[in-house]
Amino acid sequence: MKKFFFKFTLWIILILSAFLLQNNLCRMIPFFQTAPNLLLIVTFSLGFLRGKVTGMMTGLVCGLLLDAFSGGILGANVLAFIYIGYLNGLLSRILVNDMILLPLCLSVINEICYSLYSYVVRVLLIGKTNVWDYVKTIMLPELILTVFCTVILYGIIMTVNRRLGAKEKEGENRIA
């Protein structure tokens, strides 16, 4: 039970700090026009490293946070994020986690899917269809920044996960 609370606290701290950082990065670094999607990184890495239920729960909390403060449609981000968590959890059974480039590829794929999904939601909501403008001004900068941040954030999450794994003495055999 103690272990559970420890992990739960870690989990909450991770999500909250990612959210607050995502909100403030623009202000801290003036030439950042776009915020990297840190919550997406947290969701897919936890999904990939800790299984689909964790991924789904992380997605739920991250999505709710985003929806609560972006003032958009409640449920739009939640839906996207729980699927990202779940699907990455499924992927972890197929893919082997010893490639360095793997998290980067995952990041690119997830980010593209999320952007396209956001765009579709917008089209349904507002009815604007100028795809190229969105690609140029929102999707591409966000993609580049997110991939860049993946290197750092995924590294941190993976290290913490390894420490936890060493304590648990299990799961090592799965990542063979």
Added chain:
Amino acid sequence: MKRPNDNRSDLSIGFFIAPRILLFILTVCCVCSMGFYYFKKENIVSVGQAAGLVLVPFQKGINTVGDFFFDLEQDKLKMDEALEKIQLLEAEKEDLLNTIQENEKLVFDYQELCQLLELKDSYSDYETTGATVVFSDPSSNWFSHITIDKGSEDGIEENMNVIADGGLVGYVSEVSRNHSIVSTIINDNTNVSGMQLSTRDNCMVIGDFPLMKEDGLLRLDYMSSDFDMTKDTTIVTSDISDRYLPGIVIGYVEEVTVNANKLTSSGYLRPAVDFRHLNHVLVITTKKEIDS
């Protein structure tokens, strides 16, 4: 329910519901929520309420730390520079005093003219209350909402107008106990009905996110072809808007062209507010419904 430490096996031992079923339940919830928004244009529940209680204090803390570092940097300005600046400012002050004197006369003229036009409700007469922005750059790159640190406890209500630097920022779209969310006019799904200050020609100010990001402009549309096309003419909120109080400056005309059909024209508008550097805003506590 929220158990982060599911075992890594996909059977998820110790978890009460199978992941697949959980995913299904959550999906249905989300789709219902989105459907509700689609038809009713509002959210089922306000999650912001609970989240705000936890996060707004955090965010305030971060802002304080940020301000602290900013102040430190400011202190580093050397003494010489400061002295030089003082001299420059003195000179500037003289100029400004002259300008003020000239302007005082203009203001007097203006007041007289206003009385003639019975236009006494300039928006300096509206009651306002100040608020600080806690989340300015939204976490999602796809919307532009700002969160302010005043909520229903401070008398903020939905649909109140928000201004800053003498220009329109947006309206309060969601109110919680200790914070509220302001939907800005640069949002993609916002249309503000405006008019030209001098000729009272109506137009529509439409938010366009990519355009805003790239050039810092808004779209102007639905204007008649005889619309005044001079650059820098002021556009204010119109009397016929159902949400915004009349006479608040939205921005200045950047460019207007007549459309191909020769009947309407459209163009671009430079907003009066610097949306990237919003720190303090004023919420107008007078609401449109009461006025009309």
